[in-house]
Amino acid sequence: MAQTQPVEVLLRPAVELYTVAVCAGAAILCVVAPWSLALNPSLGVGSALAFAVFGAIRFRQAQAILRYRRNIRRLPRYVMTSRDVPVSQQRLFIGKGFLWEQKHTHRLTQTYRPEFRRYVEPTPAYRLARRLEERLEFAPFPLSHWARLTAWDVPLNPVRPLPPVGGLPRLHGIEPQEVDVSLPLGERVGHSLVLGTTRVGKTRLAELFITQDIRRKNSTGEHEVVIVFDPKGDADLLKRMYVEAKRAGREGEFYVFHLGWPDISARYNAVGRFGRISEVATRIAGQLSGEGNSAAFREFAWRFVNIVARALIELGQRPDYLLIQRHVVNIDALFIEYAQHYFAKTEPKAWEVIVQLEARLNDRNIPRNMVGREKRVVALEQYLSQARNYDPVLDGLRSAVRYDKTYFDKIVASLLPLLEKLTSGKIAQLLAPNYSDLNDPRPIFDWMQIIRKRAVVYVGLDALSDAEVAAAVGNSMFSDLVSVAGHIYKFGIDDGLPGANAGQKVPINLHADEFNELMGDEFIPMINKGGGAGIQVTAYTQTLSDIEARLGNRAKAGQVIGNFNNLFMLRVRETATAELLTKQLPKVEVYTTTVVSGATDSSDIHGKTDFTSNTQDRISMTSVPMIEPAHIVQLPKGQCFALMQGGALWKVRMPLPAPDPDESMPQDLQQLAEYMRQSYTETGQWWENQGIPGLQEQSLPDTLLDDEPVDAASRDADHDEAAP
Structure with a gap:
């Protein structure tokens, strides 16, 4: 199949087979009967x-035509087990595909021409088989089983049904010569954005990336940090992470943080570690609205939380959400406790004067702005107004208690709902862990510890049950990560440890599924400046509108998108999202052929020629976009366009996952994964969600169920009966 013409036409009959048949017959004739061709046996x-x-040679050319026509209708299967996923120290494997060029746009344009429809559309036999299956579904017994023959998914079936991936196979079938597509690891620090509507392969692509990140080792044999944020809670993703961690020998470094299952979840204090004390107030107040009139309340909340955090640090207590909420509701107790701490060091006899002032107080001589406060607080305020003591923490607490209590409650009203979200129920045990409780087997982690251990972390936020709490916790974790990234950028990961290398950094692979539900103002500095600390963000979402709706600002949404250097575009339903890719691509020239026929009458009535006719094939060039938004909307599941490495466009299809049992998971994680599969149903099947199934059968262990309080006397009695 020599390409000697400017216009490439692959959708045509394989005429090379005629030559193959003639050559085969001639070769047989030369061997069997060389005398018929006037040849002796040697020449034959x-x-x-x-x-x-x-x-x-001609058969190979015909095979290329036949393979091209077959791929246009049906792509060959591409299945890979997780064990077979290639892990490289230099590149990130994505799948099979090809670099999209002008010739592919030309081939795709040809498939829409009417003369080539018979090569692109399903055959009449295929359409007939599908219609028979629909009609025979409710037929009597013998006929209903006939439909199974045409629906049999085996290569020998001539009307084998297409895989349930939808879309147009031609988008990938226009290039039969596929290669392994990969992304250099040096490009990942520029961050990657994966866009695709629901159920088109985003999670499968995430599993593919996460599998390689967990198993990858650098030249010194060290693993990389892997952090996965999963708002909805995907059981298969959790299973895949644990199986790969165990396969890589990292099960001891695997942490599961899940708001929906606090009994087996690891614990995490989002405000317990910081470089500067003001970061505590920034992480909490940063989640409050700063638009319009809310800005003033947000600033006051920041100042007040900062006052409480500084007092807790001076008292030797680690800040957490429970302590901050307790002192926001009742600032008097913290004021008294800190005053005792301060005067014990500076003025031991001050309390004698304060007690005397407290004894003289009554309802008539208490200042109006201090009405409702404890008398000791009023006495402390009167003493401090006369004594010449200066302590910034004590002055901050004093300024807080001098507010009228009713007015104070109003201006902190925006802060209390946020703290309630983070301290209600058993979630408080996860976000405000008790470090002194040695009987609690649930581990406590922070991000610096995770990075130093090169650990693997799964963060399930249970957004389907409570989206508000999920967003608040996710924002807190992002804000904490930004702080840790700043510390690593300045001092390295081993700052303060013996033999620390100030410039040492490790790759921190951060995968954020449905990241539009988690992101806030904290996410922008992470992707903008986190690369200097080794953070490599891979974000997954549906549309650009999700990001804009979350941030509430088109400019901020553009700022977020502009920080992603690698773009993976799966099937989307929003044209504006598809144009994010198509508008970055150049236009290309494609060839078009036009048949021109004409006839001309002769003006010579005495001549022998009455008219002349001619037929021409004209070739012209037309400038068209490399791909259209409609092509992205029609992508099959598991396929994407990848724009990476400085603007190179690749057409990629990911491998389908082969079944992989999860017997290697611990019993509690297996049951957690199974209940995540059953409890977290799709929105389109909400009527099937019956809560947590199987609870009546008591299939979960006691550690996963809410324990009812046991009477101490009955427990002691049972213990005495069991004793010999």
Whole structure:
């Protein structure tokens, strides 16, 4: 199939097979009856070899045509087990595909021409088989089983049904010569954005990336940090992470943080570690609205939380959400406790004067702005107004208690709902862990510890049950990560440890599924400046509108998108999202052929020629976009366009996952994964969600169920009966 014409046409009959048939017949004739061609046996064998070589060349050319026509209708299966996923120290494997060029746009344009429809659309036999299956579904017994023959998914079935991936196979079938597509690891620090509507393969692509990140080792044999944020809670993703961690020998470094299952979840204090004390107030107040009139309340909340955090640090207590909420509701107790701490060091006899002032107080001599406060607080305020003591923490607490209590409650009203979200129920045990409780087996982690251990972390936020709490916790974790990234950027990961290398950094692979539900103002500095600390963000979402709706500002949404250097575009339903890719691509020239026919009458009435006719094939060039938004909307599941490495466009399809049992998971994680599969149903099947199934059968262990309080006397009695 020599390409000698400017216009490439692959959708045509494989005429090379005629030559193959002639060559095969001639070769047989040369061997069997060389005398019929006036050849002796020796020349007959030589001629047969020549015919065979020429026939083989033509057969290879015909095979290319046939393979192209087959791929246009149906792509070959591409299945891979997780064990077979290639892990490289230099590149990130994505799948099979090809670099999209002008010739592919030309081939795709040809598939829409009416004369090539019979090569692109399903055959009449295929359409007939599908119609029979629909009609025979409710037929009596013998006929209903006939439909199973045409629906049998085996290569021998001539009307084998297409895989349930939808879309147009031609988008990938226009290039039969596929290669392994990969992304250099040096490009990942520029961050990657994966866009695709629901159920088109985003999670499968995430599993593919996470599998490689967990198993990858650098030249010194060290693993990389892997952090996965999963708002909805995907059981298969959790299973895949644990199986791969165990396969890589990292099960001891695997942490599961899940708001929906606090009994087996690891614990995490989002405000317990910081470089500067003001970061505590920034992480909490940063989640409050700063638009319009809310800005003033947000600033006051920041100042007040900062006052409480500084007092807790001076008292030797680690800040957490429970302590901050307790002192926001009742600032008097913290004021008294800190005053005792301060005067014990500076003025031991001050309390004698304060007690005397407290004894003289009554309802008539208490200042109006201090009405409702404890008398000791009023006495402390009167003493401090006369004594010349200066302590910034004490002055901050004093300024807080001098507010009228009713007015104070109003201006902190925006802060209390946020703290309630983070301290209600058993979630408080996860976000405000008790470090002194040695009987609690649930581990406590922070991000610096995770990075130093090169650990693997799964963060399930249970957004389907409570989206508000999920967003608040996710924002807190992002804000904490930004702080840790700043510390690593300045001092390295081993700052303060013996033999620390100030410039040492490790790759921190951060995968954020449905990241539009988690992101806030904290996410922008992470992707903008986190690369200097080794953070490599891979974000997954549906549309650009999700980001804009979350941030509430088109400019901020553009700022977020502008920080992603690698773009993976799966099937989307929003044209504006598809144009994010198509508008970055150049236009290309494609060839078009036009048949022109005409006839001209002769003006010579005495001549022998009455008219002349001619037919021409004209070739012209037309400038068209490399791909259209409609092509992205029609992508099959598991396929994407990838724009990476400085603007190179690749057409990629990911491998389908082969079944992989999860017997290697611990019993509690297996049951957690199974209940996540059953409890977290799709929105389109909400009527099937019956809560947590199987609870009546008591299939979960006691540690996963809410324990009812046990009477101490009955427990002691049972213990005495069991004793010998």
